[in-house]
Amino acid sequence: MSLSLFLSKMGTNFNYVVAITLFTIGLYAVVAKNNLIKKFIGLNIMETSCFLLYISMGAVKGGRAPIWTEGMKKTTLFVNPIPQALILTGIVVAVSTTSLALSLMIKIYEHCGTLDAEKLKRMETE
Amino acid sequence: MNIAHHFPVLLFVVPVAAAATLQIIGKIRREYCFYWATAAISICAFMSTVLVWKVYKTGPISYVVGGWERWFGIEIYFDHISACALLISALGLLIIIFSKQYIEKEIDERKIPVYYTLILLNLAGMLGFVITGDLFNIFVMMEILSLSGYALVAIGEEKIAQLAAFKYLVLGAVSSLAILMAIGFLYSITGSLNMREIALYLPKATSHTPVAIIAFALFVMGFSVKAALFPLHVWLPDAHAIAPTPVSALLSGLVVKIGVCGLLRILLIYRYTGGLIDVKPVLNIISWLAAITIVVGAFFAVFQDDIKMMLAYSTVSNIGYIFLGLSLVQTNALVGGINHIFNHAIIKVLLFMGAGAIIHQTGHRRLSDLHGIARKMPITTGCLSIGIVSIVGIPPTNGFVCKWLIAIGAMQAGKPLFAAALLFGALFIFAYYIKIINAAYFREPREEYKKMDEAPLTMLVPIIILAVACLVFGIGASIPLTFIKPVAKGLLSVTVR
Numbered sequence: 001m002s003l004s005l006f007l008s009k010m011g012t013n014f015n016y017v018v019a020i021t022l023f024t025i026g027l028y029a030v031v032a033k034n035n036l037i038k039k040f041i042g043l044n045i046m047e048t049s050c051f052l053l054y055i056s057m058g059a060v061k062g063g064r065a066p067i068w069t070e071g072m073k074k075t076t077l078f079v080n081p082i083p084q085a086l087i088l089t090g091i092v093v094a095v096s097t098t099s100l101a102l103s104l105m106i107k108i109y110e111h112c113g114t115l116d117a118e119k120l121k122r123m124e125t126e
Numbered sequence: 127m128n129i130a131h132h133f134p135v136l137l138f139v140v141p142v143a144a145a146a147t148l149q150i151i152g153k154i155r156r157e158y159c160f161y162w163a164t165a166a167i168s169i170c171a172f173m174s175t176v177l178v179w180k181v182y183k184t185g186p187i188s189y190v191v192g193g194w195e196r197w198f199g200i201e202i203y204f205d206h207i208s209a210c211a212l213l214i215s216a217l218g219l220l221i222i223i224f225s226k227q228y229i230e231k232e233i234d235e236r237k238i239p240v241y242y243t244l245i246l247l248n249l250a251g252m253l254g255f256v257i258t259g260d261l262f263n264i265f266v267m268m269e270i271l272s273l274s275g276y277a278l279v280a281i282g283e284e285k286i287a288q289l290a291a292f293k294y295l296v297l298g299a300v301s302s303l304a305i306l307m308a309i310g311f312l313y314s315i316t317g318s319l320n321m322r323e324i325a326l327y328l329p330k331a332t333s334h335t336p337v338a339i340i341a342f343a344l345f346v347m348g349f350s351v352k353a354a355l356f357p358l359h360v361w362l363p364d365a366h367a368i369a370p371t372p373v374s375a376l377l378s379g380l381v382v383k384i385g386v387c388g389l390l391r392i393l394l395i396y397r398y399t400g401g402l403i404d405v406k407p408v409l410n411i412i413s414w415l416a417a418i419t420i421v422v423g424a425f426f427a428v429f430q431d432d433i434k435m436m437l438a439y440s441t442v443s444n445i446g447y448i449f450l451g452l453s454l455v456q457t458n459a460l461v462g463g464i465n466h467i468f469n470h471a472i473i474k475v476l477l478f479m480g481a482g483a484i485i486h487q488t489g490h491r492r493l494s495d496l497h498g499i500a501r502k503m504p505i506t507t508g509c510l511s512i513g514i515v516s517i518v519g520i521p522p523t524n525g526f527v528c529k530w531l532i533a534i535g536a537m538q539a540g541k542p543l544f545a546a547a548l549l550f551g552a553l554f555i556f557a558y559y560i561k562i563i564n565a566a567y568f569r570e571p572r573e574e575y576k577k578m579d580e581a582p583l584t585m586l587v588p589i590i591i592l593a594v595a596c597l598v599f600g601i602g603a604s605i606p607l608t609f610i611k612p613v614a615k616g617l618l619s620v621t622v623r
């Protein structure tokens with residue numbers, strides 16, 4: 001594939017590129033960061049990337065919000081409402097995961113006095 | 127209005143409603159929580175029995191939530207895989223009965239309503255997962271059961287319980303997001319979320335083959351974390367060993383199987399043969415990983431002194447058997463693999479309950495502290511021994527049937543090396559379970575056990591029921607096979623449903 005074709009494909013699929021880049025950044029933070037809170041921020045970035053992927057997937061150029069109001073024609077363009085509805089659920093899941101993880105971290109800090117993954121691993125083996 | 131028509135959706139609604147109201151019940155009187163949870167799951171067990179009978183008689187049931195058209199609304203599709211619902215609700219009922227006395231001793235009294243709420247939510251998530259026909263619902267149900275699972279691991283009083291739960295949470299959340307992304311990809315190329323519809327459309331999406339490949343890779347990765355396939359099994363031993371024993375039984379017996387069920391659902395979309403992409407190379411990798419999982423899990427289990435840690439590693443090993451059965455693309459192996467989902471659930475719940483009863487009575491969990499326990503708790507140890515014989519795979523118990531089928535399947539698929547790995551794993555399993563039998567039967571009892579009694583009745587009854595089930599499904603092995611054979615046939619057939 002020539003470079004110009006590659007770049008034009010990247011341009012047209014801009015939203016997917018951004019979503020995958022964010023996903024990878026988040027995954028890097030989860031794997032490589034030592035602090036549990038930073039790990040969790042990485043997880044949140046991954047969640048956001050998934051949401052972006054869904055929402056941009058349902059976008060239609062010039063489309064309006066998918067709400068039926070008086071005086072609208074049947075030919076009016078709408079964005080796809082299904083991904084938005086799905087992501088509403090996804091956000092609820094993400095919020096509950098975050099709150100559970102944060103409360104676990106509070107407990108870990110109370111018990112062990114640190115949030116450093118390396119130190120915690122050492123404590124665990126003792 | 128015929129209430130039986132709504133059983134598929136009620137199967138999920140009843141435990142969720144019971145979980146939501148449980149906190150109020152707990153405020154009135156804490157003892158009622160147990161009865162409330164038992165009643166809810168008993169109703170579920172009844173409903174799933176009716177549904178499984180219907181599936182057996184007339185075939186899969188389709189139910190659309192809210193009365194929408196099938197393609198617009200959320201469809202509940204109760205097929206032969208969904209027959210797991212009966213297993214889940216029956217084992218869930220036994221686990222709740224078992225935990226009545228165990229949990230009062232193990233955790234803080236104020237946490238008891240929370241404990242039953244989480245157990246009910248977990249069971250509801252699993253029931254929803256196996257019955258739904260909607261791909262996004264799969265994600266939602268998986269999150270319900272995973273989140274309640276993380277919280278259940280953290281509920282224990284052990285010092286590092288929260289740390290184990292956090293490890294479980296991070297890996298679990300990453301795998302969930304991989305699955306969410308894969309669902310997004312599939313939706314973008316097929317425009318549907320109904321799994322049966324996707325299965326119809328996917329072979330036609332020939333211009334989007336790379337997207338389908340990436341989605342498949344993400345699905346496999348996500349579900350193998352949930353099911354603890356090597357090398358993604360690291361969270362399992364800690365989480366399962368540290369959680370309170372009924373929770374370990376729930377997680378080890380049922381929750382890890384949900385990952386396998388998810389993979390089955392995905393393979394029904396992608397097809398073994400004749401689908402959009404050729405999944406055989408991926409399955410080949412899975413079968414190698416599965417063989418490594420069998421050996422590594424069994425190997426680590428031998429060196430554990432903690433009885434629950436040992437059982438947790440044994441779960442890793444047995445997940446390897448299931449994945450090996452699924453990935454060999456051979457009828458016998460597939461039937462054996464799916465059968466092992468069913469049989470391992472029964473055996474592992476029995477083993478964890480037996481170990482839990484012993485831990486509850488003695489307060490010790492190291493094998494070296496449990497010498498001569500069989501003389502004081504003959505029934506518990508006897509049932510535990512049936513479980514041990516069963517998991518090693520000695521006839522006439524149910525563990526024998528599936529391992530035999532998988533081994534035959536590996537030979538017929540022309541891959542004797544996998545059969546060798548299987549037998550090697552079984553040998554290791556025998557080596558470490560013989561340690562339990564040796565410690566329990568052939569050592570002198572310790573002084574402090576002189577005045578000890580048999581486990582209380584609420585623990586003994588579930589253990590005895592499960593031990594009998596091990597024997598029944600070993601001798602009457604054809605009972606679960608009536609449901610497994612259609613699944614295997616559907617998976618291997620070329621034509622789309």
